[in-house]
Amino acid sequence: MIRELPALLIPGATIEVLKASCASCSMHQLCLPMGLDNNDMERLDEIIGRRRKVARGATLFRIGDSFQNLYAIRLGHFKTYQVNRAGAEQITGFQMAGELLGMDAISADQHHCSAIALEDSEVCEIPFGTLQQLLGEMPTLLRHFHRMMSQEITREQSVMLLLGNMQATQRFAAFLVNLSSRYEARGYSPNTFQLRMSREEIGNYLGLTIESISRLLSKFKKEGLVRVSNREIELLNPPLLKAITAGTETCA
Amino acid sequence: MIRELPALLIPGATIEVLKASCASCSMHQLCLPMGLDNNDMERLDEIIGRRRKVARGATLFRIGDSFQNLYAIRLGHFKTYQVNRAGAEQITGFQMAGELLGMDAISADQHHCSAIALEDSEVCEIPFGTLQQLLGEMPTLLRHFHRMMSQEITREQSVMLLLGNMQATQRFAAFLVNLSSRYEARGYSPNTFQLRMSREEIGNYLGLTIESISRLLSKFKKEGLVRVSNREIELLNPPLLKAITAGTETCA
């Protein structure tokens, strides 16, 4: 059973391709679907730096760190967040296996956000200097790298829509639907998964308080939209959740 | 008087360099500061497509349009916005001369937002296929292109911080400070400028209503922070505005 991955993850790739190919790390997802040959694959392997384990709660990079590597998540989950001068944090994203961290650092050679592991995780370091050299020699890889950066721009635009336009209920529904589709794209159940982040982190990401998130969960539970037990969540009515997300349905 | 442009615009460039170099269009800002030689410049000239005038209110591209070109703004101002399925718009940015439009479209070969001119404007079309070919041959240009995409990611992260964390007053101050620094980077007065967008558009961008924007303007006026006359605005106390933006000062 070959399923298309949604464009927002890795355009054109199938799960089977990705699974088979994940020889060294998720960075391969960058290129494989585009038809790199074995020779190219080997060159990519060579530049990918050491794997690095990041314990739950540990920092992968911090705002202001000088930019050396991109990081491909092999395993686990991360959050990235910004801090303003008053010390307020804003979580800008939750990343999972197969996603790339650090692209915001290219512009000024230093990281503009911090990244922390939400659970014990593993990444591949990709020295950016070396990658850039390779990009100049491998048009296929270049094209795909651009797609990934562009995808990040698109993702952030969606969050802007969410934060700027949506009500609390709609935001939270959008959040669940987004996680669901990303797990589905990875071959996991789209309807039953663990929330790797705390209520507080969800609230921060969605521009809401922890109490609001808790109330929304209770509300969704009462309305039969989800079943929740601690951080385990089951979506009981995905179509309705999607309708709420789209704004075509206010609520159950 | 050579001033450094802030990293958020074009790292390392000076205004004089940019002015002198703007032979064909702002796309040159991409590469010139990085030290392209004359030969390289000529090649860049060749791939830059026709100039295109866009009348006030006219659409440069629309969500769903197939992706062919990036657009470098030569002259004027644009807004980009997303539309959700319920038809709600969210302005994702205001762009001015020297900025690049369309980078969100690379990921899926179609535009994810629409772009409309806020005044009579002019852009250069940059056929992306051709550009990509050139990127493969010109490492300097490649590096700079990546910086620009990364910068867009960074910019959007700042907006997420704004929308997710800031109060109305702080958002509006941040908006003014941002415009101010961008005009300054272009050699215009940082303290007196025209708002090219309506109150409604400002409100939409900041996740506020038109009435709130109006009230904030009045409040700032009363507190001696700005002088306003229609769309002409003068910042009377930039340091305080910056302090409000940073969250270190609640208000005057």
Next chain:
DNA sequence: CGTGAATTTGACTGACATCAACTCAGGTGG
């Protein structure tokens, strides 16, 4: 078990939205 942290729930508050009335600038035509 016991302790502290995370989460839930409830009561109250406040910031911003909504609704509505009004003002003003700029164009149009008599």
Next chain:
DNA sequence: CCACCTGAGTTGATGTCAGTCAAATTCACG
């Protein structure tokens, strides 16, 4: 030249959604 019109912007009164504060409950883990 000016009366009129229109749309943008302003201001005020009121409403509401989500925040704040506080207490209860559950969970994680030694």
